[in-house]
Amino acid sequence: MIGKVIVAGLLLFAPPDLGGSTGTGYQDGRTAGVRLENSQIVITGTGLTGKSDGYRIKRPCWYEPGNNAADMLSSQQGVRDHWFRYTKNPTEEKYQEFLKQFQDKIGKEGRWWAPAYNGADPDGQSCWSELEPFVWVPPGTTPPAGITIAELVEIARAALTVPEPKIELNPDAKSYVNLPTWVWLSGIGETTRSVTATLPGVMSATVTATLEDIRIDAGTTADRAEVKEECGPGGKPYAKGAAFTCGVRYLRASIDQPRDAYVLTVTSVWPIEVEGDVVPFAYDPVEVGVTRDVPVGEVQSTVRKTG
Secondary structure, eight states, X not given: OHHHHHHHHHHHHOOOOOSSOOOOOBOOGGGOSOBEESOOOEEEESSSSSBOOOOOOSSXXXXXXXXXXXXXXXXXXXXXXXXXXHSSSOOHHHHHHHHHHHHTXXXXXXEEEEEEEXXXXXXXXXXXXXXXXXXXXXXXXXXXXXXXXXXXXXXXXXXXXXXXXXXXXXXXXXXXXXXXXXXXXXXXXXXXXXXXXXXXXXXXXXXXXXXOEEEXXXXXXXXXXXXXXXXXXXXXXXXXXXXXXXXXXXXXXXXXXXXXXXXXXXXXXXXXXXXXXXXXXXXXXXXXXXXXXXXXXXXXXXXXXXX
Protein backbone atom coordinates (compact mmCIF):
# COMPACT_ATOMS: atom_id res chain seq x y z
CA MET A 1 0.00 0.00 0.00
CA ILE A 2 2.95 2.31 0.76
CA GLY A 3 4.21 1.93 -2.80
CA LYS A 4 0.83 2.93 -4.23
CA VAL A 5 0.90 6.15 -2.25
CA ILE A 6 4.36 6.94 -3.58
CA VAL A 7 3.20 6.35 -7.16
CA ALA A 8 0.26 8.66 -6.60
CA GLY A 9 2.68 11.31 -5.37
CA LEU A 10 4.98 10.72 -8.33
CA LEU A 11 2.20 11.13 -10.87
CA LEU A 12 0.84 14.19 -9.11
CA PHE A 13 4.10 16.07 -8.64
CA ALA A 14 6.44 14.72 -11.31
CA PRO A 15 4.79 13.42 -14.48
CA PRO A 16 7.27 11.55 -16.67
CA ASP A 17 8.86 13.31 -19.61
CA LEU A 18 8.00 11.21 -22.66
CA GLY A 19 9.18 13.72 -25.22
CA GLY A 20 5.77 15.21 -26.06
CA SER A 21 2.65 16.79 -24.60
CA THR A 22 0.96 14.66 -21.98
CA GLY A 23 -2.46 14.46 -20.43
CA THR A 24 -5.29 12.20 -19.41
CA GLY A 25 -8.10 11.12 -21.70
CA TYR A 26 -11.49 11.56 -20.06
CA GLN A 27 -15.11 11.24 -21.01
CA ASP A 28 -18.08 11.79 -18.73
CA GLY A 29 -21.68 10.73 -18.37
CA ARG A 30 -23.24 8.04 -20.52
CA THR A 31 -20.71 8.60 -23.31
CA ALA A 32 -17.97 7.24 -21.07
CA GLY A 33 -16.11 4.24 -22.34
CA VAL A 34 -12.77 5.38 -20.95
CA ARG A 35 -11.70 7.39 -17.92
CA LEU A 36 -7.95 7.04 -17.64
CA GLU A 37 -6.38 7.22 -14.19
CA ASN A 38 -2.63 7.71 -13.48
CA SER A 39 -2.11 7.64 -17.23
CA GLN A 40 -0.13 9.67 -19.74
CA ILE A 41 -2.31 8.50 -22.66
CA VAL A 42 -4.04 11.32 -24.56
CA ILE A 43 -7.37 10.69 -26.29
CA THR A 44 -8.44 12.98 -29.14
CA GLY A 45 -10.74 12.92 -32.16
CA THR A 46 -14.16 13.64 -33.59
CA GLY A 47 -15.71 10.54 -32.04
CA LEU A 48 -15.73 11.63 -28.40
CA THR A 49 -19.11 13.39 -28.07
CA GLY A 50 -21.88 10.95 -28.88
CA LYS A 51 -23.36 7.72 -27.61
CA SER A 52 -21.18 4.81 -26.52
CA ASP A 53 -22.16 1.26 -27.34
CA GLY A 54 -20.68 0.12 -24.03
CA TYR A 55 -17.52 -1.50 -25.42
CA ARG A 56 -15.14 -2.45 -22.59
CA ILE A 57 -11.36 -2.75 -22.71
CA LYS A 58 -10.36 -6.39 -22.31
CA ARG A 59 -7.77 -5.62 -19.61
CA PRO A 60 -8.62 -2.53 -17.54
CA CYS A 61 -5.11 -1.90 -16.15
CA TRP A 62 -1.57 -1.88 -17.50
CA TYR A 63 1.96 -0.48 -17.08
CA GLU A 64 3.08 2.62 -19.00
CA PRO A 65 6.67 3.81 -19.62
CA GLY A 66 7.63 6.67 -17.33
CA ASN A 67 10.77 8.32 -15.96
CA ASN A 68 14.36 7.42 -16.70
CA ALA A 69 16.61 6.49 -13.78
CA ALA A 70 17.80 10.01 -12.95
CA ASP A 71 14.39 11.63 -13.20
CA MET A 72 12.78 8.89 -11.13
CA LEU A 73 15.30 9.30 -8.34
CA SER A 74 14.85 13.07 -8.41
CA SER A 75 11.06 12.76 -8.31
CA GLN A 76 11.14 10.41 -5.32
CA GLN A 77 13.54 12.67 -3.47
CA GLY A 78 11.13 15.51 -4.24
CA VAL A 79 8.21 13.77 -2.49
CA ARG A 80 10.12 13.05 0.72
CA ASP A 81 7.53 14.78 2.92
CA HIS A 82 4.77 12.87 1.19
CA TRP A 83 6.58 9.58 1.83
CA PHE A 84 7.03 10.30 5.54
CA ARG A 85 3.40 11.39 5.91
CA TYR A 86 1.89 8.21 4.43
CA THR A 87 4.41 5.53 5.40
CA LYS A 88 3.75 3.46 8.52
CA ASN A 89 6.44 4.04 11.18
CA PRO A 90 8.70 6.07 8.88
CA THR A 91 12.37 6.50 9.63
CA GLU A 92 15.27 8.05 7.75
CA GLU A 93 16.81 4.59 7.44
CA LYS A 94 13.66 3.21 5.80
CA TYR A 95 13.50 6.17 3.45
CA GLN A 96 17.11 5.74 2.34
CA GLU A 97 16.46 2.03 1.81
CA PHE A 98 13.45 2.96 -0.33
CA LEU A 99 15.58 5.34 -2.43
CA LYS A 100 18.30 2.75 -2.98
CA GLN A 101 16.26 0.87 -5.63
CA PHE A 102 16.24 4.06 -7.71
CA GLN A 103 19.87 4.98 -6.98
CA ASP A 104 20.97 1.53 -8.17
CA LYS A 105 19.60 2.25 -11.67
CA ILE A 106 21.53 5.50 -12.19
CA GLY A 107 23.70 5.19 -15.30
CA LYS A 108 21.75 2.26 -16.65
CA GLU A 109 19.65 2.42 -19.82
CA GLY A 110 15.92 1.87 -19.43
CA ARG A 111 12.86 3.40 -17.82
CA TRP A 112 10.64 2.94 -14.83
CA TRP A 113 7.15 1.89 -15.82
CA ALA A 114 4.13 2.75 -13.64
CA PRO A 115 0.59 1.31 -13.50
CA ALA A 116 -2.49 3.00 -14.93
CA TYR A 117 -6.11 1.92 -15.27
CA ASN A 118 -9.51 2.64 -16.79
CA GLY A 119 -11.62 4.23 -14.06
CA ALA A 120 -14.78 3.78 -16.13
CA ASP A 121 -14.43 0.00 -15.77
CA PRO A 122 -15.78 -1.41 -12.47
CA ASP A 123 -12.78 -3.75 -12.33
CA GLY A 124 -10.21 -1.07 -13.16
CA GLN A 125 -9.08 -0.05 -9.69
CA SER A 126 -8.91 -3.60 -8.32
CA CYS A 127 -6.85 -4.62 -11.38
CA TRP A 128 -4.52 -1.66 -10.79
CA SER A 129 -4.08 -2.56 -7.11
CA GLU A 130 -2.61 -5.93 -8.11
CA LEU A 131 0.20 -4.34 -10.12
CA GLU A 132 3.59 -3.30 -8.73
CA PRO A 133 3.94 0.45 -8.01
CA PHE A 134 6.90 0.70 -10.42
CA VAL A 135 8.88 -1.70 -12.63
CA TRP A 136 12.33 -1.15 -14.15
CA VAL A 137 12.34 -2.04 -17.85
CA PRO A 138 15.44 -2.25 -20.10
CA PRO A 139 15.22 -0.47 -23.49
CA GLY A 140 13.44 -2.23 -26.32
CA THR A 141 11.40 -4.49 -24.05
CA THR A 142 7.87 -4.52 -22.65
CA PRO A 143 7.16 -5.91 -19.18
CA PRO A 144 4.35 -8.37 -18.48
CA ALA A 145 1.13 -6.29 -18.42
CA GLY A 146 2.94 -3.47 -20.21
CA ILE A 147 0.86 -1.37 -22.62
CA THR A 148 0.95 -2.65 -26.22
CA ILE A 149 -0.25 -1.19 -29.50
CA ALA A 150 -3.18 -3.63 -29.41
CA GLU A 151 -4.23 -2.30 -26.01
CA LEU A 152 -3.88 1.27 -27.22
CA VAL A 153 -6.26 0.35 -30.05
CA GLU A 154 -8.61 -1.08 -27.41
CA ILE A 155 -8.57 2.21 -25.51
CA ALA A 156 -9.39 4.17 -28.67
CA ARG A 157 -12.19 1.72 -29.50
CA ALA A 158 -13.72 2.00 -26.03
CA ALA A 159 -13.64 5.80 -26.25
CA LEU A 160 -15.33 5.83 -29.67
CA THR A 161 -18.89 7.14 -29.77
CA VAL A 162 -21.33 7.89 -32.60
CA PRO A 163 -24.22 10.38 -32.81
CA GLU A 164 -27.63 9.55 -31.38
CA PRO A 165 -29.81 10.86 -34.21
CA LYS A 166 -33.51 11.66 -34.46
CA ILE A 167 -35.95 9.58 -36.52
CA GLU A 168 -37.74 11.57 -39.25
CA LEU A 169 -40.92 10.27 -40.89
CA ASN A 170 -43.22 11.15 -43.74
CA PRO A 171 -46.10 11.22 -42.91
CA ASP A 172 -44.85 12.74 -39.71
CA ALA A 173 -47.47 12.90 -36.96
CA LYS A 174 -49.54 9.89 -37.98
CA SER A 175 -49.48 7.23 -40.67
CA TYR A 176 -52.26 5.13 -42.17
CA VAL A 177 -52.77 1.53 -43.18
CA ASN A 178 -51.09 0.67 -46.52
CA LEU A 179 -49.57 4.16 -46.79
CA PRO A 180 -45.75 4.21 -47.28
CA THR A 181 -44.04 5.73 -44.23
CA TRP A 182 -40.66 7.09 -45.32
CA VAL A 183 -37.85 6.82 -42.77
CA TRP A 184 -34.59 8.72 -42.41
CA LEU A 185 -32.33 10.12 -39.68
CA SER A 186 -31.40 13.70 -38.82
CA GLY A 187 -28.74 15.10 -36.51
CA ILE A 188 -25.98 12.75 -37.64
CA GLY A 189 -23.50 15.37 -38.81
CA GLU A 190 -20.28 13.92 -40.15
CA THR A 191 -20.66 10.28 -41.19
CA THR A 192 -17.06 9.45 -40.27
CA ARG A 193 -15.96 9.50 -36.63
CA SER A 194 -12.46 8.77 -35.37
CA VAL A 195 -10.60 8.51 -32.07
CA THR A 196 -6.85 8.48 -31.53
CA ALA A 197 -5.16 7.22 -28.35
CA THR A 198 -1.58 8.44 -28.04
CA LEU A 199 1.17 7.61 -25.61
CA PRO A 200 3.27 10.70 -26.37
CA GLY A 201 6.68 9.96 -27.77
CA VAL A 202 5.98 6.22 -27.79
CA MET A 203 3.10 5.10 -30.01
CA SER A 204 -0.35 6.03 -31.30
CA ALA A 205 -3.47 4.18 -32.50
CA THR A 206 -6.53 5.42 -34.41
CA VAL A 207 -9.91 3.78 -34.96
CA THR A 208 -12.49 5.13 -37.41
CA ALA A 209 -16.22 4.41 -37.69
CA THR A 210 -18.10 5.22 -40.90
CA LEU A 211 -21.89 5.22 -41.18
CA GLU A 212 -22.77 2.57 -43.75
CA ASP A 213 -26.43 1.64 -43.33
CA ILE A 214 -29.49 1.66 -41.10
CA ARG A 215 -31.76 -1.16 -39.96
CA ILE A 216 -35.49 -0.73 -39.37
CA ASP A 217 -37.61 -2.59 -36.86
CA ALA A 218 -41.28 -1.78 -37.39
CA GLY A 219 -42.16 -2.73 -33.82
CA THR A 220 -44.57 -5.48 -34.87
CA THR A 221 -44.76 -8.74 -36.80
CA ALA A 222 -44.40 -9.24 -40.56
CA ASP A 223 -48.15 -9.78 -41.01
CA ARG A 224 -48.75 -6.24 -39.71
CA ALA A 225 -45.91 -4.35 -41.39
CA GLU A 226 -43.82 -4.49 -44.55
CA VAL A 227 -40.29 -3.15 -44.09
CA LYS A 228 -38.10 -1.82 -46.89
CA GLU A 229 -34.40 -1.43 -46.05
CA GLU A 230 -32.67 -0.21 -49.19
CA CYS A 231 -31.71 2.85 -47.19
CA GLY A 232 -28.01 3.55 -47.46
CA PRO A 233 -26.39 5.81 -44.87
CA GLY A 234 -29.00 7.76 -42.95
CA GLY A 235 -32.15 6.55 -44.76
CA LYS A 236 -34.11 8.16 -47.61
CA PRO A 237 -35.98 11.44 -47.03
CA TYR A 238 -39.33 11.72 -48.77
CA ALA A 239 -39.14 12.95 -52.36
CA LYS A 240 -42.22 13.37 -54.53
CA GLY A 241 -42.27 10.80 -57.31
CA ALA A 242 -39.29 8.83 -55.95
CA ALA A 243 -39.40 5.06 -55.43
CA PHE A 244 -40.26 3.98 -51.89
CA THR A 245 -37.22 1.91 -50.82
CA CYS A 246 -36.64 2.85 -47.17
CA GLY A 247 -39.38 2.76 -44.59
CA VAL A 248 -42.44 0.86 -43.39
CA ARG A 249 -45.85 0.14 -44.85
CA TYR A 250 -48.09 -0.74 -41.92
CA LEU A 251 -50.82 -3.24 -42.83
CA ARG A 252 -52.96 -2.91 -39.71
CA ALA A 253 -53.92 -0.01 -37.47
CA SER A 254 -52.17 0.48 -34.12
CA ILE A 255 -55.34 0.96 -32.04
CA ASP A 256 -54.68 -2.33 -30.21
CA GLN A 257 -51.09 -1.40 -29.29
CA PRO A 258 -49.84 0.24 -26.05
CA ARG A 259 -50.30 4.01 -26.36
CA ASP A 260 -52.17 3.28 -29.64
CA ALA A 261 -48.86 3.29 -31.55
CA TYR A 262 -46.17 0.98 -32.89
CA VAL A 263 -42.66 1.51 -31.49
CA LEU A 264 -40.38 2.00 -34.49
CA THR A 265 -36.64 1.36 -33.94
CA VAL A 266 -33.97 2.57 -36.34
CA THR A 267 -30.41 1.35 -35.78
CA SER A 268 -27.45 3.10 -37.38
CA VAL A 269 -24.60 0.77 -38.34
CA TRP A 270 -21.02 2.08 -38.24
CA PRO A 271 -18.30 -0.40 -39.39
CA ILE A 272 -14.90 0.17 -37.75
CA GLU A 273 -11.43 0.30 -39.27
CA VAL A 274 -8.11 0.38 -37.44
CA GLU A 275 -5.63 2.72 -39.09
CA GLY A 276 -2.58 0.92 -40.46
CA ASP A 277 -3.99 -2.53 -39.69
CA VAL A 278 -1.79 -2.64 -36.58
CA VAL A 279 -3.87 -5.43 -35.01
CA PRO A 280 -4.69 -8.81 -36.59
CA PHE A 281 -8.38 -8.73 -35.76
CA ALA A 282 -11.52 -6.82 -36.79
CA TYR A 283 -14.11 -5.11 -34.61
CA ASP A 284 -17.84 -5.52 -34.95
CA PRO A 285 -19.62 -2.34 -36.09
CA VAL A 286 -20.84 0.23 -33.60
CA GLU A 287 -24.64 0.04 -33.58
CA VAL A 288 -26.87 2.64 -31.94
CA GLY A 289 -30.66 2.41 -31.98
CA VAL A 290 -33.25 5.15 -31.52
CA THR A 291 -37.02 4.71 -31.18
CA ARG A 292 -40.17 6.62 -32.00
CA ASP A 293 -43.88 5.95 -31.57
CA VAL A 294 -45.81 5.65 -34.85
CA PRO A 295 -49.59 5.85 -34.56
CA VAL A 296 -51.27 4.18 -37.55
CA GLY A 297 -54.92 4.73 -38.36
CA GLU A 298 -57.43 3.36 -40.84
CA VAL A 299 -58.12 5.38 -43.96
CA GLN A 300 -61.62 6.73 -43.64
CA SER A 301 -63.76 7.02 -46.76
CA THR A 302 -67.08 8.76 -47.19
CA VAL A 303 -69.67 7.52 -49.67
CA ARG A 304 -72.08 10.18 -50.90
CA LYS A 305 -75.36 9.32 -52.49
CA THR A 306 -75.98 11.12 -55.76
CA GLY A 307 -79.06 11.58 -57.83
